[in-house]
Amino acid sequence: MANWIDKVSSANFLPTKENGRFYVFSKQFNALIDSINTLLGRGTVTQTGSANSTDAVTLNKRAGVITTTSSTKGTNAELEFTVNNSFVKSDSVIQLTGLYNGDGFISLNVKSVADGSFIVVYANSSGTTLNSTIGVHFIVL
Numbered sequence: 001m002a003n004w005i006d007k008v009s010s011a012n013f014l015p016t017k018e019n020g021r022f023y024v025f026s027k028q029f030n031a032l033i034d035s036i037n038t039l040l041g042r043g044t045v046t047q048t049g050s051a052n053s054t055d056a057v058t059l060n061k062r063a064g065v066i067t068t069t070s071s072t073k074g075t076n077a078e079l080e081f082t083v084n085n086s087f088v089k090s091d092s093v094i095q096l097t098g099l100y101n102g103d104g105f106i107s108l109n110v111k112s113v114a115d116g117s118f119i120v121v122y123a124n125s126s127g128t129t130l131n132s133t134i135g136v137h138f139i140v141l
Contacts, residue, residue, distance in 0.1 A: 047081065056082040056117075066120075066136040071102075073130045078123040080111055085118070085140065093141040094118050102132025 043061035047053055053069040066083065073079055088094070096108045104126035111119040120138075124130050 052079055054079060054081050056084060058084040060084075060086040062087050063139040064137075066138070068122075068134045068136065070133050071106075071122075071124075071130040073124040075124060075127050075129070078121055080119055080121040082117050082119050083138070084116060086116060087140045088113060088116055088118055090115050092118075095139045095141065096120065097137045098122070099135035099137065100130075100132060102130055104128040104130045106130065106134055108134075108136060 041061045041063070043059050043064040044067070045057045045059040045064065046067045047055055047057050047069050049055040049069055051070050051072045055069075057066055059066065068081075071079070090113060092113055094110045094113060096110060098106055098108045100106045104124055107123050107125045109121045109123075111121045113119075120136055122134060122136070
C-alpha cells in the first residue's frame, strides 16, 4: 500500500490562478474535506436585516459559515451579533476565520461564550468604509 505522500504526489492536481493566488485541487484532498465537513455537521446561515445588522443567527452545527448582511461600517468601527448554537457550552473554544472580498479589512473576535451561544465581534481595521458581506467561518471545539 502506498504511503500518504505517494498518494498525494500521484493525485490529479489542477493548478489554477484566481485573484492573484494559486489554488491546487486534489480529488483525494477534496474527498477528505467533504468527510470532515460531514463528520462535523457543517452548515450555513445568512443573517437578515438591514446593512450592519446586529440580528442574531441560529446554526446548530459544530462548524459552519455565517454570511452577514452587507456591511458599511466606517473606519475603526465595531459591530457584534449573537450566534445561537446548541453545541456551544460555556467552556467551548470557538475558532473564527473570515472571508471578506470588499474594500477595507476586517478582524473577527469572539466576545463571549455561554451555554447555547457565542458573540462575534467584527471590526473595520482599515481606513476605508466596508462595502460587502462577510463570511464568518466557525468551528466549535
